Amino acid sequence: MSRYGRVVLKLSGEALAGASGSGVDPGRLAHLSDEVLAVHDLGVQVAVVVGGGNYFRGRMADGWGIGRAEADNIGMLGTVMNALMLRGALTGRTDADIRVMTAIPMQSVAEPFIRLRAISHLAQGRIVILAGGIGQPYVTTDYPSVQRALELEADALLVAKRDIDAVYDKDPNVHADAVRFDRLTYDDAVRRGIRVMDTSAFVLAGEQELTMHVFDVAREGLMRRICEGEDLGTLITTGVSHEVTR
Numbered sequence: 087m088s089r090y091g092r093v094v095l096k097l098s099g100e101a102l103a104g105a106s107g108s109g110v111d112p113g114r115l116a117h118l119s120d121e122v123l124a125v126h127d128l129g130v131q132v133a134v135v136v137g138g139g140n141y142f143r144g145r146m147a148d149g150w151g152i153g154r155a156e157a158d159n160i161g162m163l164g165t166v167m168n169a170l171m172l173r174g175a176l177t178g179r180t181d182a183d184i185r186v187m188t189a190i191p192m193q194s195v196a197e198p199f200i201r202l203r204a205i206s207h208l209a210q211g212r213i214v215i216l217a218g219g220i221g222q223p224y225v226t227t228d229y230p231s232v233q234r235a236l237e238l239e240a241d242a243l244l245v246a247k248r249d250i251d252a253v254y255d256k257d258p259n260v261h262a263d264a265v266r267f268d269r270l271t272y273d274d275a276v277r278r279g280i281r282v283m284d285t286s287a288f289v290l291a292g293e294q295e296l297t298m299h300v301f302d303v304a305r306e307g308l309m310r311r312i313c314e315g316e317d318l319g320t321l322i323t324t325g326v327s328h329e330v331t332r
Contacts, residue, residue, distance in 0.1 A: 088128045088315075089241075090242050091131060092238065093125065095125075095309070097137065099140035108141070109141075110140065115175050121303065125309055125313050132213050133214040133215075133238055134216065136165050137168070138227075158223035159223060165219065166188055168217070176213060182212065183211070183212040185213070187200075205239070228287040232287045232290050236290075242297040242299060244299050244309060246303035247282070248302075250302060253280060253282050253320035267320050270320055271292075282300055300319050302319065
């Protein structure tokens with residue numbers, strides 16, 4: 087039994103990459119596919135917003151001598167490649183229908199993102215993978231993940247991080263005194279300069295009172311347990327923050 091009927095999973099490109107941080111690692115792709123299906127098998131409607139940082143990031147533009155807008159367009163194409171890889175892996179593991187929808191027209195490989203069509207897919211039990219961000223440069227996939235969760239009327243946004251189990255006030259791998267948050271408010275996240283997501287994403291989510299869970303996607307079964315009712319990782323809402331010293 088799930089506490090959520092519909093969720094959006096925000097999956098970074100790095101979560102798909104191997105030790106090098108680039109490309110797609112078959113083991114990680116298989117693991118992530120199994121995690122998505124574990125939630126879908128609960129009867130939860132699942133949409134996935136996938137990033138492309140394992141291929142190219144806008145902030146890499148200067149090193150390549152490429153303008154930022156052009157670099158972001160390249161990054162958006164990276165999200166489409168990841169979406170197609172994820173669809174392929176999911177299709178090999180389930181009889182469920184998997185749809186890829188993009189914010190930029192790519193009719194030969196995916197459907198254009200149309201809000202009501204995406205909602206219809208979800209209502210019919212299909213898994214929807216959303217690529218291309220919002221189709222515009224100068225925007226990471228953080229903001230689009232919040233926007234899509236709101237557009238699709240999701241009950242929660244699940245933010246899958248790679249190799250970090252919660253939100254901290256600073257990098258726990260560097261600072262032994264890092265403070266871990268079991269719960270956090272959007273106002274506190276902005277005030278403290280928490281960098282787990284873009285500030286603009288926090289502001290929009292807070293304004294619309296979207297429930298957000300930040301967790302380590304590498305831990306098996308964690309996403310399903312969150313949907314079943316456990317507050318694992320960090321829960322971000324408009325409520326009260328709770329600090330836990332590491």
